Amino acid sequence: MSGFNRDGFNRRAILASATGGVLWTGLLGRLVQLQLVHGQDYAALANENRIRLDPAPARRGIIYDRFGQKIATNKRNFYVMVVPEETENFDATLNQLASLVPITDRKLDRLRAEVRRQARFVPVTVAEDLSWEEFSRLNVHAPTLRGVYAEVGELRSYPMGASFAHTIGYVAKPNREELDDLIMQTIADLGVAETDTITRRKIRDRLQSIYRHPDMRIGRQGMEQFAEAHLRGDSGFQRVAVNAQGRIVERLDSSDVAPRRGGDIVTSFDAEIQKFAINRFGEESGSAVVMDIESGDLIAMASTPGFDPNDFVSGISHAKYNELLGNDRTPLYHKAYDGVYPPGSTFKMVVGAAAGEAGMSPTERIYCGGHTRFGGRDFHCWKRGGHGSMNLHLGLKHSCDVYFYEAARRAGVERIAEMARRMGLGHVYELGITGGSRGVVPDSAWKLEARGEPWYEGETLNFGIGQGYLSTSPLQLAVMTSRIAVEAAKHAQSPRLIIGGMPTPTDDAPQMEPVAEEILERLRAGMYAVTSEPGGTALRSGDIGNGMRLAGKTGTAQVRRITKAERATGVIKNNALEWRFRDHALFVSYAPADNPRYVCVTVVDHGGGGSAVAAPIARDIMAETMRRDPMKKQVFTVASPMAEGPAVSEQGAI
Structure with a gap:
C-alpha cells in the first residue's frame, strides 16, 4: 500500500473550498457594510448603549445514512467567551475563569498570545463544550465579571464515532492561515482599494470577530469538506444593544437577518x-x-x-494527533x-x-x-x-x-x-x-x-x-x-x-x-x-x-x-x-x-x-x-434548506 495520498486536496476539494468562499463573501460583505457603512445610523442609541452585531451561524446540515440514521449531526455547545477590551484585567479574568472551568496552562498561554496578536474588541473563546454543571457554575459564581459571556450554541457531533470518519470527514475551527486567506479574499471581493489602508484594517478587525465565533467551523476532509457550501448554509446576524457592562439591554429584532440552515445529505450507506x-x-x-x-x-x-472525528471538532491535542500519525496501521488513511x-x-x-x-x-x-x-x-x-x-x-x-x-x-x-x-x-x-x-x-x-x-x-x-x-x-x-x-x-x-x-x-x-x-x-x-x-x-x-x-x-x-x-x-x-x-x-x-x-x-x-x-x-x-x-427498503428523504431562527440560544453576559 502506498503512503498518504498527497493528491487528496485535488480539484474537487479546491472547487468545494472556492464555492464556500463565495458564500462567506456574501455574508461578510453584508456584515461589513452594516458595521462600517451604516453604523452611523445607530448613533442615537449609542449615547447610553452600544450596538453589537452578533453573528448567528446557520445550523449545519445533517448527514444521514439511507434509512435516516444520523451520521453527522449537531449538539448543544455551552461555551464562555471574553471580550478583552471590556475586562478590567484580562489576565486576572482568565485566572478567575480557570478556577471555575477546566482550562489548561497551555490553553491560557495560547489565549494570552492570541489577544496580543489581534484587536482587543475581538472576542476569544476561553472554553467550550462545557458540561451543564460547569456552565451552571459559571453563571452562579461569576455574575460580576465584566466582558465575560456564557452562551449556548452548537457543535458538530458524530454519533457513530470512527465508523464513517474517513468518508464523512470532520469539521474544525479555521486555523490562522485559513483565516488570513478568507479575510484577504473577502476584502478583495468587496473591492476595497489597496491604498485604502484604514478601511482595510477596519474590515480585517471586524472579520476576525466574525470568523472567531465559537460556532464557526469549516469542513475538513471527506464529505464535510467537499459539500461545505451546501452543509454550512447562510449565516445571519442579530443587532443587540448592550450597556457598558456588556449586558444586552435590547434586541433590535427588526434589523435581524435570519440564518438559512445548511442542507442535509442522504448517503447510500447502510x-x-x-x-x-x-x-x-x-x-x-x-x-x-x-x-x-x-x-x-x-x-x-x-x-x-x-479515528474519532469528534476529537477534531474542538481541537485535537498534539499528543493524540501525533499518536494517530505515528500509528503503523494508518488510522487517518x-x-x-x-x-x-x-x-x-x-x-x-x-x-x-x-x-x-x-x-x-x-x-x-x-x-x-x-x-x-x-x-x-x-x-x-x-x-x-x-x-x-x-x-x-x-x-x-x-x-x-x-x-x-x-x-x-x-x-x-x-x-x-x-x-x-x-x-x-x-x-x-x-x-x-x-x-x-x-x-x-x-x-x-x-x-x-x-x-x-x-x-x-x-x-x-x-x-x-x-x-x-x-x-x-x-x-x-x-x-x-x-x-x-x-x-x-x-x-x-x-x-x-x-x-x-x-x-x-x-x-x-x-x-x-x-x-x-x-x-x-x-x-x-x-x-x-x-x-x-x-x-x-x-x-x-x-x-x-x-x-x-x-x-x-x-x-x-x-x-x-x-x-x-x-x-x-x-x-x-x-x-x-x-x-x-x-x-x-x-x-x-x-x-x-x-x-x-x-x-x-x-x-x-x-x-x-x-x-x-x-x-x-x-x-x-x-x-x-x-x-x-x-x-x-424505502429510502429516507430530506427537505430543502430554509430560513430559520438563530441557531444560538438566548445569550447574555454573566
Missing part, C-alpha cells in the same frame, strides 16, 4: 452494515466495500482502524478510497477477458509444471509442484499463475491495460468526498513516460498475475467485480454515495465497452468454482446462508520478497516477516452467485493469503448484507 464490516475486521487493518450492482449505491465503504494495492490474483479475470478477446479459447489447455520459462528466466507458480493441465475455468478455480502467464503473453500489455480500464480500474470516481486514488494501469506509453524505459515482454507476465507496476484501490476492485457480475447487455454503473439532499456529483468515467457475454459467463463460472467446487481456493467461504452462495476470487499481493539473509536466519514463510512486510490479502465477490445483486471486496493489510483471511470476512459481510437486503 450504517448497520458499515458498523458490522468494521467490527468483523477485529484487530486486523484493512478495508471493505459493499456496492449494489444495479444502481452503484455504496452500501458500505469501511476503513479500519479509524482512507484505505478503501485512497489506498492502492497490487490486486494480485483478483486481476486474473481481467487477463482472462483480454486473452479471450485476443482469440485464446477458454477451453484451451495449458500445462502447469510449477513454472514456465520466458526470456531466459523462470516464472514460478505459487504451487511449486504445479497444477497440471489447466483451462480458464480451472485456472481461476486454482488461481494457477502459469496459466495466466500464458494468457497475458497471448493478450499483450496493451490489450490487458485497455481491458482493465474498461473494467473500471485506473479511474478516480467522483463520490462527493475529497481524496481518491487513481492507481496505475501500466502500458508501454505509461512506462516510457514514468520510467523513461521501454516495456519488456517479461513484465507482461507479472502484469498477468496482478503484480508489477499495477496498483488499484478497493473501490476500483468493487467496480471491476460488478462489471463482471452484470450481464453484458445491462448498463454497468459507477459507484454512487450521495442519493438525496444535493445533486449526485457527475462522474466522467468512460462508458464500458461491453465484453462478450460468453466471456463473462466463463469468468463467472470460474469465480463460482473458487467458492463452490472442490479444490477452489475459497471453498469454505461460499455459503452465506438461506441456500445462497457467493462467487469470488482470492488474491495475495506481495509486498516484498524474503531476502537471502532472512532465509539464512530461518525466515522462510511470509508470516514470519515483520507485519509491515507481509503480503496483503484480498477477496472480490458478488452474491447471490446465481442472481448477482451485491458486490463485496475486502482487503486485509499485511494479512497474508486471501483465502484464509480476506475471504471469510467478505463472506460474513455479504451474509449480513443479504440478511438486511437494504435495496429492498
